[in-house]
Amino acid sequence: MQSAGSSGEYYTPRAVTQFMVDIVNPQLGEKILDPACGTGGFLTCSIDHLKQQVKTPKQRAKLQTAIKGIEKKPLPHLLCTTNLMLNGFDVPAVQRDNYLSKPYGDWLAKDRVDVILTNPPFGGVEEDGTETNFPQKFRTKETADLFLALIIRLLKTGGRAALVLPDGTLFGEGVKTRLKEELLNKCNLHTIVRLPNGVFSPYTSIKTNLLFFDKGTPTKEIWYYEHLYPPGVKSYNKSKPIHIKEFEAEKKWWNNRSENRYAWKVERAEIEKRNYNLDIKNPFVEADTLASPKELLKQFKDSEKQIAKIQDKIIKLLSKALK
Secondary structure, X not given: OOOHHXXXXXXXXXXXXXXXXXXXXXXXXXXXXXXXXXXXXXXXXHHHHHHOOOOOHHXXXXXXXXXXXXXXXXXXXXXXXXXXXXXXXXXXXXXXXXHHHOOHHHOOHHHOEEEEEEOOXXXXXXXXXXXXXXXHHHOOOEHHHHHHHHHHHHEEEEEEEEEEEEHHHHXXXXXXXXXXXXXXXXXXXXXXXXXXXXXXXOOOOOOEEEXXXXXXXXXXXXXXXXXXXXXXXXXXXXXXXXXXXXXXXXXXXXXXXXXXXXXXXXXXXXXXXXXXXXXXXXXXXXXXXXXXXXXXXXXXXXXXXXXXXXXXXXXXXXXXXXX
C-alpha cells in the first residue's frame, strides 16, 4: 500500500466508499461490480448495505452471487479475496484480471451490470497496446480514462454508477473531452461532489471528485456540491481522515435539491459552450484573487529588490551623517 501511489492506485477512505454506496443504494438482486477493486473496500461496503435486506436463506444465497470484483495485482487481489471471505462469502467472485485488456467491442449485453462503484487508478499509465482495445476516439494510455469508457460500456440501461475521478479529468481536453461528451450523451451525470485536498492523504494531495450517473438518458443538467472541511479542520491526514458524519449535509440535500452556498446547478448548454470542461467553480464563493505561483514569485523578487534599494539608501544616509 505504501508504494500504491506510484502506480496511480489510491485506496479509498472508508467514509467515501460508504457515502457512495449509501447514495447509489444497491438492491438485492442487482449485479454489483468494481472493475478495479483493490482490497475490496467498495465490495465490503456493498455487502454491509445488502445484508440489511437479507431476511431468508434464499436471499442470503442471492447475496453470494451479487458481488463481483476485478483486480490485476496479486497482493490486493489476495487481500480482497480474504476480505470477502471474512464477510461471509464462501467463494468470493474476485477475479485476477485486467478488464482493460479485453477488446471494447467484445463486451456484450450479458456482461452488463446494474451497479458500478469504483475508484479507478488515476495518474497511472497502461502498457503499450492496451489502448488499441478501445475505439480510436478513446485511445489513450491513461488508466482512469480507459476505465471511464469501459464503465459506460458495462452499465445496463437504467444502471447506476459512482466513481472517483481527479480534477484533471474534469478540465482535461482531447480524449478526455470526447469521453465526457460520450458520458453526457449516454448517461445522466446528475451530480458531482467536489472533495477538498487531503482526502486521499498520504497517497496524494490531488483534488478529487465523486461522479454519480445513471445510464440510458442524456444529461440535461449537472448539480455540483462542494464538500467543505468541518470547522477547525484545514486538511485531512492519516491520523485525522474524513469521517462519514461529514456527508450528512449532502445526504439531507440529495432528495430535496436547491441552490445554496455549497450547491449549484449547471445546464447542459453551458457545459457544451465550455467544450465539456466540467471543472466549474462554486459561484457562491468569492473568486480566489490569489495570483499564480509564477506571478507571486515575480512579485516576491520585485519586493526583495525594492527592499534592497531602500536598505542601500538608509546605509548611505547613516554613513553620511556619521562622517
